[in-house]
């Protein structure tokens with residue numbers, strides 16, 4: 001395995017299970033723990049690894065958080081296209097994700113707030129007033145079925161034979 | 166009604182003399198117990214990927230519930246032959262050289278029954294899958310095991326086969342990557358066995374059921390080597406790599422006359438393999454590569470962990486090249502494989518399968534399947550650690 005391959009494999013493991021220790025990752029990939037730790041540190045430093053966060057069942061976090069998907073139509077600019085507006089939007093703490101997308105509108109955001117009013121106010125007073133924003137459409141999220149590959153409702157377990165050939 | 170035979174006496178001798186599978190013995194004990202962590206399971210812990218299950222549902226929804234042609238759906242045979250050509254480098258005509266079967270189990274049975282006359286001999290390696298010797302016997306032929314050793318990576322050596330050749334030797338049966346050892350054959354091993362088969366005019370049956378689950382370089386199938394097309398029956402299925410054990414679906418590719426002979430048995434005994442399982446198989450072959458690769462990568466990581474742990478515990482363990490089994494040596498504990506497995510099960514509720522279930526030369530080894538969650542693997546290893554300390558302390 002060259003370094004590139006090692007980094008790729010470590011990232012693959014971390015994307016599925018971020019809480020594994022360097023030693024556990026090393027055991028899985030047949031690499032010394034110290035090497036894994038060093039590679040992770042390097043990837044944290046060079047911005048390859050942006051961060052780690054827990055995926056939590058929404059009601060369990062108990063913070064009454066409200067989330068919305070917002071479509072934003074933007075007037076592109078001669079220099080830089082959508083970049084200036086996208087960066088301006090990304091600065092707000094309320095904004096979790098910002099993507100430039102193909103299709104009917106231009107930017108797709110995910111926004112969080114403590115209440116419907118808070119999110120609505122953010123859209124009206126902050127977002128819509130940014131120069132270059134031509135229009136918005138807000139979709140409040142009502143129920144989550146799957147996030148980042150995890151299905152929220154557990155299906156039933158099917159038990160295999162306990163010993164087989 | 167005097168002199169009537171007991172039901173037992175009515176059983177045909179070649180069946181009544183078949184031993185009970187060592188796996189069954191264990192199964193009966195384990196099923197009585199609660200909270201057992203089982204490393205004894207020879208099937209994936211993944212459910213069949215949704216992509217495939219969804220295509221089963223589609224087939225059922227559209228009423229595809231009838232018989233198919235005896236050989237199997239044309240599209241399924243085409244998908245199998247394309248796949249074998251792409252990934253195994255052997256080409257077969259889907260119309261004449263391929264048959265869809267009820268698992269590799271049926272494919273193997275068909276091949277043996279089509280080939281063997283009473284008294285013919287079949288050479289194969291031990292340790293091996295539990296069905297090989299009984300399936301040969303049920304075809305009224307003679308199983309001739311050749312011992313494989315850890316020093317050789319459990320590979321079958323051509324010289325060892327040569328010593329067992331007799332005028333009755335008809336076929337050579339191979340399963341690499343291997344259940345239960347995880348051993349594999351190198352390209353050189355395969356070339357030597359192919360040469361031996363050609364020189365001695367043997368048929369080779371190659372059970373490729375674990376081939377996708379090879380960690381690292383995979384050498385070309387023996388079916389693709391020069392002179393082998395006419396003398397190889399290639400057996401494969403979906404149970405392991407595609408996590409489709411319950412679908413009971415597999416296939417065989419080989420020379421037209423042999424497939425034709427197998428088809429005769431199949432048409433009179435099985436009629437055809439399940440149609441919607443065949444449709445699911447098409448989806449697996451043509452679209453299921455990504456899902457399969459994800460499972461394989463996970464098995465590989467588990468292999469690395471379980472083998473490291475076993476060695477750390479002082480149970481010397483060969484690094485398996487494929488399949489999902491670790492085969493650690495337990496001889497140094499002073500226990501037989503069976504006692505090791507039974508005592509471990511009773512004291513620590515961890516199920517492993519004694520190596521002897523796979524042939525007498527499996528003595529001194531146990532099979533630990535790592536087709537189970539990493540969490541269970543870690544817990545099982547901790548319990549085995551405690552167990553070893555107890556026996557080393559003379560308890």
Ligand SMILES: Cc1ncc(COP(=O)(O)O)c(C=O)c1O
Nearest residue numbers: 165268269270294344402404415
């Ligand atoms: C080596 C080997 N061949 C064949 C089989 C049976 O496969 P199938 O489910 O396709 O009948 C198994 C199952 O454990 C196996 O290990």
